[in-house]
Amino acid sequence: MEIKIQNLTKVFTNKKMTETVAVDHLDVTIPSGKLIGLLGPSGCGKSTTLYMISGLLKPTDGKIFFGDEDVTNVPPEDRGIGLVFQNYALYPHMTVQQNILFPLENLKVPRPEAMERAQKIADLVGIGELMNRKPVQLSGGQQQRVAIARALVKEPRVLLLDEPLSNLDARLRLQTREEIRRIQRETGITTIFVTHDQEEAMSISDEIILMDFGVMKQKGAPQEVYDNPTNLFSARFLGTPPINIFNGEISAGKIKLGKSNLGTTDVKSQNVVIGIRPEGFKVDPKGPLKVEVEFVETIGRDTTLLIIDPTDPTKRFRGIIDADYKVVAGDTIQLSVKPHKMFIFDPETGEKL
């Protein structure tokens, strides 16, 4: 089920009549059958967008289509959606099994089939053994998995997940997100997965939509956005450790960081912001960047270097190099920069130049 969002806007007005634009003229099409990660910092409008898609919140402006159907004014229960929220309340007086069965009873699915579907989905999310417990007898993570099972069991046409894994411990979080991925692939349900965790979004999504202040900053396959950030916000939001940011200059087609010439460009002469991914440096005796290494950490095949910024000794940047290079703290080394790992941005607008 393709979801088309047109000019979607939500303005909240508080008692003092001050306005918050939570979602600002959002135009985006979510392809059918894909898992889309809706990603951005706290307060950027992810949940508000999801609530409008679900029908729980009414847009201030704009339209939402499921396929060709305009669902903007369709109530949530008639949209064919499955919802899981961060703190989604289960029915406390019902057992896990009754909670999962509940949507199927509403849909009048015959009992034996409903029981089978409920058990299958419960096993899938790892709560198959807990069917007779009440929610109060479950941990937060287990409750959340019941909520996921309950959303999935009715085989919705759209699955909306708002930070569904944030209550799980690290290992369960990883395992559950792989399960969500697998279930999504198997069922082909168009899924929107809200998270502020870039690593989670990148690992699970076919495409990510990156938001900031209610505005879509970039959309694309995770690796595509990582490899080609169209703006400074995208460049900074994706990647651990994060991209290194420098104040540089373009001078007669040369990318200059202080006195070092990092490469050539078509960009006209001006001050710029240079972003270089940590893995974008190479130890190179002929490299243009002569730097002092402050701290070295080798984990597995990678060595992470904390390096003193040659243009500003109060700043540090990170380089990740092959562990085969033996570097120790205090060394002065020379680096070259891989051109495809370096991006140049307008210091005013943050747009890529």
Ligand SMILES: Nc1ncnc2c1ncn2[C@@H]1O[C@H](COP(=O)(O)OP(=O)(O)OP(=O)(O)O)[C@@H](O)[C@H]1O
């Ligand atoms: N009911 C409301 N009344 C007023 N302002 C609201 C309301 N709900 C959300 N907002 C504001 O709208 C903006 C977007 O909120 P939203 O909950 O969509 O962010 P989010 O991206 O989901 O953040 P988080 O990652 O913290 O969950 C925020 O500035 C928030 O304070």
Ligand SMILES: [Mg+2]
């Ligand atoms: Mg939220």
